[in-house]
Amino acid sequence: MQPSMFNLRVPLPERGEVFLMNTMSDAQLVVSADVAGLLDNLPSPDEVGRLGADERAALTTLIDHGFVVARPDADRERLERFFRMTREDTSEMRVTLLTTLQCNFACGYCFQGDHGDYNKYAHKMSLETAARVGDWVEARLDELEPEKLALTFFGGEPLLNLPVMYYLSERLHAAGERRDLWMLINVITNGLLLTPEVVDRLEPLGLNGVKITLDGDRATHDRMRPLRGGQGTFDRILANIRRVAGRCRISIGGNFDASSVQSYPALLDFLKEQEFADQIARINFKPVITPAAPGKTAVIPLTALKRDGTPLQSTCMTSAGAGSSPCDTCHFVDEQMEFLRRETRRRGLPTLDGVHMGPCEIHRRHAYTIGPDGALYACPGFTGDAGMSTGHIDGRTDPRQERTARRFDALAPWRKCGDCSFIPVCGGGCSFASHTELGDMDTPACHKSSMESALVSLAHDVAGAT
Ligand code: SF4
Numbered sequence: 293m294q295p296s297m298f299n300l301r302v303p304l305p306e307r308g309e310v311f312l313m314n315t316m317s318d319a320q321l322v323v324s325a326d327v328a329g330l331l332d333n334l335p336s337p338d339e340v341g342r343l344g345a346d347e348r349a350a351l352t353t354l355i356d357h358g359f360v361v362a363r364p365d366a367d368r369e370r371l372e373r374f375f376r377m378t379r380e381d382t383s384e385m386r387v388t389l390l391t392t393l394q395c396n397f398a399c400g401y402c403f404q405g406d407h408g409d410y411n412k413y414a415h416k417m418s419l420e421t422a423a424r425v426g427d428w429v430e431a432r433l434d435e436l437e438p439e440k441l442a443l444t445f446f447g448g449e450p451l452l453n454l455p456v457m458y459y460l461s462e463r464l465h466a467a468g469e470r471r472d473l474w475m476l477i478n479v480i481t482n483g484l485l486l487t488p489e490v491v492d493r494l495e496p497l498g499l500n501g502v503k504i505t506l507d508g509d510r511a512t513h514d515r516m517r518p519l520r521g522g523q524g525t526f527d528r529i530l531a532n533i534r535r536v537a538g539r540c541r542i543s544i545g546g547n548f549d550a551s552s553v554q555s556y557p558a559l560l561d562f563l564k565e566q567e568f569a570d571q572i573a574r575i576n577f578k579p580v581i582t583p584a585a586p587g588k589t590a591v592i593p594l595t596a597l598k599r600d601g602t603p604l605q606s607t608c609m610t611s612a613g614a615g616s617s618p619c620d621t622c623h624f625v626d627e628q629m630e631f632l633r634r635e636t637r638r639r640g641l642p643t644l645d646g647v648h649m650g651p652c653e654i655h656r657r658h659a660y661t662i663g664p665d666g667a668l669y670a671c672p673g674f675t676g677d678a679g680m681s682t683g684h685i686d687g688r689t690d691p692r693q694e695r696t697a698r699r700f701d702a703l704a705p706w707r708k709c710g711d712c713s714f715i716p717v718c719g720g721g722c723s724f725a726s727h728t729e730l731g732d733m734d735t736p737a738c739h740k741s742s743m744e745s746a747l748v749s750l751a752h753d754v755a756g757a758t
């Protein structure tokens with residue numbers, strides 16, 4: 293017998309207890325210091341019979357919850373099996389659809405949007421391509437027979453291409469009904485074109501939620517996310533949220549940098565006062581992904597979206613890393629993210645716990661991202677680079693795409709994470725961030741310090757509820 297490598301513990305001295313978590317089984321226990329101490333002095337098989345009744349019961353609880361494993365290699369085997377099962381899971385098929393790469397904003401941190409002639413080059417899905425996407429998704433549904441289909445509309449600004457969004461929602465909803473599966477629709481939007489009509493049209497088709505981006509309080513947001521002419525967008529977005537609140541779940545996201553992070557508590561205060569506050573399903577902020585200025589280090593360097601003077605086709609940087617995992621690698625960012633999560637929780641608003649951050653979509657074979665031209669990607673982060681496409685809905689592939697698909701198949705940055713206890717809830721971090729920053733997606737993008745401080749908050753939340 294030995295302690296599992298996935299054990300984490302947080303002392304709770306004010307209660308004389310210890311919070312224990314096993315990241316593989318997700319067991320979370322608040323136990324006495326004596327019980328936690330058992331993990332440091334596990335009895336040999338011969339000694340178990342000599343334990344008192346209480347100690348034996350405590351040991352059984354620890355074994356049942358995965359805190360104690362029988363063999364030294366048992367954890368490694370479980371880890372390999374866990375990632376294999378995650379990768380091959382067919383119970384849920386996820387499709388992220390980029391209806392267009394055009395955008396009606398001119399965010400300073402994004403090369404996309406209404407800057408210069410970007411929208412002239414940016415792809416927009418045609419109805420003819422959407423029909424082929426529908427064929428492709430239906431063929432996958434017949435092959436995989438999932439219980440659930442999760443469809444996410446994204447861009448650019450997805451609401452700039454409503455005909456494609458409505459067509460695919462209606463078609464795949466009908467396809468889901470014929471196959472008796474549960475379909476969910478999510479929309480990630482800047483919120484400017486969000487109307488009750490859009491929500492009412494999608495709601496009977498399975499609308500699960502709408503995620504809207506607010507970059508700080510009014511003044512900061514208007515500076516960070518203006519229209520091309522410089523006009524602010526905060527008030528118009530808030531008016532739209534008020535009109536749809538109560539009709540669908542709302543999530544709020546936001547992108548911060550060093551100049552804006554301190555304005556987020558004011559945004560949280562503002563949200564807390566709104567009539568729709570109790571309809572907010574989740575709030576989560578993350579760092580701006582931006583290229584380094586000459587001589588400076590970027591918070592998160594951005595894949596260059598303009599090469600040889602021609603804009604590349606890329607996804608909205610609002611949500612790169614929008615799965616369940618933030619795409620950060622910087623210590624400064626770790627601290628700020630935990631600060632914002634704490635501030636959100638303090639106001640009674642829902643947010644991520646900061647510990648359960650993965651494995652993200654890139655570790656799932658049946659989570660697909662489809663660009664406006666029908667190209668397939670392993671996750672939304674890589675749509676900025678046609679060289680990282682893994683295939684096409686038409687079934688045509690070239691040797692480069694086949695090589696790329698094989699690289700994603702073998703992707704396992706967590707194998708380089710040694711005996712880190714967070715591996716099952718992290719997976720080695722955001723591979724897109726590693727690819728962008730380090731040029732190697734198989735290198736872990738580690739945000740362990742953020743997870744460690746989030747673990748302390750989780751421990752106190754769990755202890756407070758017991
Ligand atoms: S690799 Fe990064 S961008 Fe891609 S799904 Fe994972 S967290 Fe998101």
Ligand code: SF4
Pocket residue numbers: 706708709712713714715718719720721736737738739740743
């Ligand atoms: S990236 Fe860091 S926190 Fe995540 S599993 Fe690897 S070492 Fe642990």
